[in-house]
Amino acid sequence: MKRLSNGVIFDIEHYAIHDGPGIRTTVFMKGCPLKCRWCANPESQNTQPEILYNRNLCTLCGECVQACPTGSISIVAGQRLLDRRSCDACSRCVDVCQQDALEICGYSLDLQSAWNRIRDDLIFWDRSGGGVTLSGGEPLMQPEFTLKFLDFCRQNKVHTVVETCGQVPEEHLRSILPVVDIVLFDYKTASPDKHKQHTGVSNEQITRNLIALLKGPSEVLVRMPLVPGINDSMEDLMAVGDLLSRTRPGAKFELLPYHRLGEGKYEKLGRNYMLKEVTPPTLDLLEAAMDVLSGYGLSLITPRIGDQN
Ligand code: SF4
Ligand code: SF4
Structure with missing residues (x-):
């Protein structure tokens, strides 16, 4: 089949x-x-899954920076930044964020x-x-x-x-x-x-x-x-x-x-x-x-x- x-x-x-x-x-x-x-x-x-970031919930703890395998996240001058070009939506940042400031939008399902x-x-x-x-x-x-x-x-x-x-x-x-x-x-x-x-x-x-x-x-x-x-x-x-x-x-x-x-x-x-x-x-x-x-x-x-x- x-x-x-x-x-x-x-x-x-x-x-x-x-x-x-x-x-x-x-x-x-x-x-x-x-x-x-x-x-x-x-x-x-x-078309691809992507990350949603709620600034209001973020405490700038930096956990997501450590967890990101592609180095796509940084905290600069009190701002958490995401380079969406290098992010592959692996969702590890979402998993470690204790504030629910991150969510993954999009997932793949079979029929x-x-x-x-x-x-x-x-x-x-x-x-x-x-x-x-x-x-x-x-x-x-x-x-x-x-x-x-x-x-x-x-x-x-x-x-x-x-x-x-x-x-x-x-x-x-x-x-x-x-x-x-x-x-x-x-x-x-x-x-x-x-x-x-x-x-x-x-x-x-x-x-x-x-x-x-x-x-x-x-x-x-x-x-x-x-x-x-x-x-x-x-x-x-x-x-x-x-x-x-x-x-x-x-x-x-x-x-x-x-x-x-x-x-x-x-x-x-x-x-x-x-x-x-x-x-x-x-x-x-x-x-x-x-x-x-x-x-x-x-x-x-x-x-x-x-x-x-
Ligand atoms: S882990 Fe969550 S709360 Fe911490 S910096 Fe990242 S988005 Fe903000
Ligand atoms: S989804 Fe993965 S690659 Fe994208 S920012 Fe989060 S940890 Fe980094």
């Missing part, structure tokens, strides 16, 4: 209710081809081990009409594992959802469709220039994949983060409404209000948060956006009130 490569996962959320119908177990996979400036899961972007971590939720899936959602990061950055995992769920009669940013080869997206019940397609803007400016990548492949998907029979929910000052203009919303209504009349669509819940993770990763000046959309802005979109005959899902705070 051919050996299946492991999946690199960074979190598993049990009893999730926002990533598909019913009560779900969401498996977050590491690696994303986009670098959205508003990303609430920046720890998902790197059976991943299943073992979620299978006890079966009773909740069955009773609620829920199932398993693969999210990330971008699950299709790990196409072989994602396909096998979804297929395994399907063989066990578990409802499956995949969340994708669409920046993946079309054949990878197509390969999973027979074993996916719902695709959650995150679409940021119809403008290639704006997309490149705010995510690092043009949206040409994403838009091609979205159109191909919407022209086929798959159940698709298109979701768009609404980020004030970036993609909330009348022009932005009309372009998305027009694209969707022309491609699949009545397409399902949901706005996801921008929030800043992920901001603290940037510091733990040694990165700057880029949208410090942006505040979550007000209710008035959300209503105005919904008004614009309502002219396109889409099946609009009401934004989750409270997410914008």
